[in-house]
Amino acid sequence: MCTVKDLRELGTEDLREHVAAELSRTRRRSAQLTDAVDDEDLVKQHSPLMSPLVWDLAHVGSQEELWLVRDVGGREAVRPDIDDLYDAFQHPRADRPALPLLGPREAREYVGTVREKVFDLLGETPMEGRKLVEQAFAFGMIVQHEQQHDETMLATHQLRDGPPALTAEPPPQQPAGALPAEVFVPGGPFTMGTSTEAWALDNERPAHEVHVDSFYLDTTPISNAAFAQFIAAGGYHEPRWWSEAGWRYRQKASLEAPRFWLRDGDRWLRRRFGHVEEVPGEEPVVHVSFYEAEAYAAWAGKRLPTEAEWEKAARHDPATGRSRRYPWGDEDPAPEHANLGQRHLQPAPAGAYPEGEAPCGARQLIGDVWEWTASDFLPYPGFAAFPYREYSEVFFGPDHKVLRGGSFGTDRSACRGTFRNWDYPIRRQIFAGFRCARTPIQDES
Structure with missing residues (x-):
């Protein structure tokens, strides 16, 4: 692994070796997710919210062909006839099973052929002279794109019925010890975003100074036990805790608990990748929408942090x-810093990973669960779309809320302190949780 400083100092051959290693590591994960089930499972749509797994597999190959084989490499197209099939903007997820998609064998052959061509051109591509290839940006973009779809495929596995198909070691269970409920973050300016991270995406750029007033932030993400208290207190049935839009959604969707929770007498169970188990109270809550997070925060006398506060x-x-x-x-x-990369198939207990602690004392800001923020997904001052508008720009606006920090299913290549995720506030199938913030009262610090 290379830090950003190392990446910018690497010679061309070492940079190529790093790219090759990242591409191979990522493809092994894609294979793990798709080889874990049979062909019938690969072509099935497990939820209208998600694509069939075989669509995601061929889609990552299509994007790799478009950007690396054709654009960077200037090579002949492999399958121009399927460009439209795997254009995510042309076909909503719910409609994709009806398309003439490549079957499992064809999809595997296709992504394999594309990858062979990419490895061939990697040895010839200059890593300078063009913005798209500076510090191997296009290759890093494709690594991140495939890893993002791997997390999407992991979410599809969570939605599928049937026996478990994936296995992983449990996360560390060491007790966190006595931690303060909150940490204090002094007000003042700080540098938000980045202008130097080699593989940072356009919405993370440019670096700019932002002033944030003093605030308190929960030391850890909200746990299942804490969220269960909100449920027991009638939080899902009290409109006063919910925004107007949130309450409408709660009623329409008949929300009673986080997704995948099941009531069993006086206890809660959950379904996790084919296993049904008692909800572990010490873990961060996951599979809650922005609206549920917002309502809990109001019930607790707090609020969600803004994106700037979180960063x-x-x-x-x-x-x-x-x-x-x-x-x-x-x-x-x-591994000692954060729960990332599907190394485990669940969050670690709240308060884990002391070696990943932030200067303010907060823990698990990276990994375990994506964290909803109060902020709409908007461009930074000086934003410039690159290399295409459809990655970020078309999503800017009040319809999408920002999530930060990554989850146990997020790869390290697609997670850093500046990385921005976004989604509709109703989303619950994603690996999202939250922590709360509050503004100090007078004379409190």
Whole structure:
């Protein structure tokens, strides 16, 4: 693994080796997710919210062909006849099973052929002279794109019926010890976003100074036990805790608990990748919508943090005045820092990963669960779409809320202190949780 400083200092051959390793590592994960089930399962749509797994597989190959084989490499197209089939903007997910998609064998052959061509052109591609290839950006973009679809496929696995198809070791269960409920983040300016991270995507750029007033932030994400208290207190049936839009959605969707929770007498069970088990109270709550997170925060007398507050808590080092790449520093995530990359198939207990602690004292700001923020997905000052408008620009506006920090299903390549995710506030199939913030009362610090 290379830090951003290392990546910018690597010679061309070392950079190519790094790219090849990342492409191979990512493809192994894609294979794991698709080889775990049979062909019937691959072509089935497990939820209208998701594509068939075989669509995601061929789609990552199609994007790799478009950007690397054709654009970067200037090579002849492999399958121009399927471009429209795998254009995510042309076909809503619910409609994709009716398309003449490549079957499992064809899809595997296609992505394999594309990858062979990419490895061939990688040895010839200059890593300078064009913005798309500076520091191998296009290759890094494709790595991140495939890893993002791998997380989407992992969410599809969570939605599928049937016996478990995936296995992983449980996360560390070490007790967190006595932690404060909240940490204090002093007000002041900090550097938000990045202009130097080699593989950062357009919505993370450019770096700019933002002033954030002092605030308190929960030390850890909200746990299942804490969220169960909200349920027991009638939180799902009290309109006063919900925004107008949130209450409409709660009623329309008949929400009573996080998705995949099941009532069993006086206890809650959950379904997790084919297993039915008692809800572990110590884990961060997951599979809640923005509206549920917002309602819990109101019930608790708090609010959701803004995106700027979240990033300041995660990155700002008051000792140096600079913003780190990650809460723990500038080095890439290691297993002791965060729960990432499908290494485990569930969040670790709230308070885990002390070595990943931020300067403010907050934990698990990276990994375990995506965290809803109060902010709409908007461009930074000086934003420039690159390399195409459809990655970020078409989603800007009040319809999408920002999530930060990544989940246990997010790969390290697609997760950093500046990385921005976004989704509709009703989404519950994603691996999303939250933590709360609050504004200090008078004379409190």
